[in-house]
Amino acid sequence: MNFQLTEEQRLLVDATRRLTLETLEPILKRHAPDRSLPKQAMLEIYAALAEFGVTSMRLPADRGGAGMAALDFGLMLEQLPPVVAISLISHDGSTVRLSAGASEAVCARYLPDLTAGRKIACTATSEGGSGSDSNAISTRLTVRGERAIISGQKLWITNGSICDVMVVACTTGADDRGRPLNRRVIVDLHEAKNVTIREIPITGLRQGHLSEVFFDDVEVPVENIVGEPGDAGKYMTLMWNGNRPLLGLICAGIASRAYQIARDHCANRKQFGRPLASMQLVQQDLSDIETAVTASRLMCLSALDALDHGLRGNGTSAMAKRFATSQSLRAVDLSMQLMGALGTCEEVGLEQMWRDTRVFQVPDGTNGILALIHGREITSTAAFR
Ligand SMILES: Cc1cc2nc3c(=O)[nH]c(=O)nc-3n(C[C@H](O)[C@H](O)[C@H](O)COP(=O)(O)OP(=O)(O)OC[C@H]3O[C@@H](n4cnc5c(N)ncnc54)[C@H](O)[C@@H]3O)c2cc1C
Missing domain, CATH: 1.20.140.10 (Butyryl-CoA Dehydrogenase, subunit A, domain 3)
Structure with missing residues (x-):
């Protein structure tokens, strides 16, 4: 066991600290400290994170990500402004949730822009009636031919109001032992209609973005349902x-x-x-x-x-x-x-x-x-x- 940082880890920490001081904090300071940053400012931040190479740290390398060790990711995140760090955790985790079990075509459509920081992702699981008990989600997924239809409401979604792509946890019912068959569905906000998003101001991280999202019979292609039935959990x-x-x-x-x-x-x-x-x-x-x-x-x-x-x-x-x-x-x-x-x-x-x-x-x-x-x-x- 060695409690000292390696030379590479020291360089990573120093470089991230500089990124924060020289680029990220000046962007945050240009905006009101108690209001959600405009999307344009977030895209500026994501462009800087992409140039630094950290927009998809946990995405496997064969999917175009950095495939970085969790420990190194942590050392880096510790140096970022908290409001940027929580957004990045959501974005980065969403690239993994989006790609696991997704077709090559779906990955090719979304991952390049997400890893380049040109688009932002989020994950929507929590609902008004389902917080700690995440198996109890009621946002419904119905398949009709080549279209998948989502209806329901999500709550407390980080990056919700600034994202381009949402990985939405939906229910399709339960198996014969009563276990929930929850699924991951990709909603492309540039294509989907009938999605309404409302920002919710909270105690802290006030330049961040926490949202309520309504899906009113939102249609997406069936290929956007990724993974196996029941693997969302x-x-x-x-x-x-x-x-x-x-x-x-x-x-x-x-x-x-x-x-x-x-x-x-x-x-x-x-x-x-x-x-x-x-x-x-x-x-x-x-x-x-x-x-x-x-x-x-x-x-x-x-x-x-x-x-x-x-x-x-x-x-x-x-x-x-x-x-x-x-x-x-x-x-x-x-x-x-x-x-x-x-x-x-x-x-x-x-x-x-x-x-x-x-x-x-x-x-x-x-x-x-x-x-x-x-x-x-x-x-x-x-x-x-
Ligand atoms: C800053 C922030 C970012 C978030 N980002 C996202 C996101 O990106 N995507 C997303 O899907 N969700 C997100 N969430 C939602 C978050 O995951 C939920 O708020 C959390 O899981 C708790 O759910 P809840 O708020 O409904 O509380 P509840 O589940 O209603 O819990 C209320 C209280 O009851 C307690 N409690 C619950 N069940 C039990 C039990 N069995 N025994 C004892 N005590 C219990 C809890 O500990 C808590 O103190 C975010 C929330 C915040 C605040």
Whole structure:
């Protein structure tokens, strides 16, 4: 075991940090901090990500992707602005969901533009009536001759309002043992009619895009149904296991930046005639924050490394995301507290970090559900299904 980055990993981290500082943050700063970025700005961001070679990191190389190790993807994502990182995770994961089991023709139609960052993808699974219980989706797929028809509603879809291609999880009923026969269907938003999309403002990641999507008898070609009946859940789980530690790492990255701001503040700010940093309780808080960030990072990196080694990742990924999101939130909160009123001031940026970190406790498994996934692995007993 080696805890040091390789030379290539160090270069990747440095290059991503530069990409963020020199290209991505200036684009974000040109727009209102509390409004979804216009699609044009997102395309500018995706063009930069494509030039950097990171728009389809987990897509296998024989499909035109980078086929990158999950650990390296995590090291990179940690350096991106969180709002860009969550969009990229959705886009990248969607290229994998779109291509697994899809025909060569379907891959040739969509993957080149997606990997070149000219188009953006998303995955739509959650619904008003089906969140943690993803098997309970009710968006219906019906096949009539050469056409597939989708009707239903999806909710909380990352990239929903800026995407060109959506991978939609649909139900076709259940098999004779009652197991859901959910399927993946590609909806091309440049061709499909009767799709309505509405953006939903949320607590954090406010320059991002979270949407409700309505499908009113939307017709797509039958070739756009990809994979086998019932395999939508399998591909969801595969991507969730990868996404969870990645989302945890993004939070650790935010918390680490909050920590640096608070530490500098404590070194300079004097109360009772001496720097805050010299007070025993302040040092304990700083120690708690750095411990939370370090432990979160290590747990997420270890979960990603396990996936890279082909190990079953359900429990470790769930444990890593739950720990990292909750500990990072605590670390950001403590950092804010160390700065007194300044910590709550918009200009300083910590309040946005706090709101952004909070949001990550929900997607790809709430912290409650992640505890149950981990618990199922520990006890071999499912408490929730
Ligand atoms: C920022 C963000 C991005 C997202 N991106 C996407 C996306 O791109 N695509 C997509 O399809 N979805 C996306 N989602 C939706 C997300 O996956 C769901 O919100 C999540 O799965 C939880 O579902 P829910 O919100 O309906 O909560 P619910 O399932 O209603 O859960 C509510 C609460 O009940 C608890 N709970 C539920 N069941 C149990 C149980 N059996 N035992 C104990 N407690 C339980 C949960 O832990 C939670 O605290 C996103 C959400 C957010 C916030």
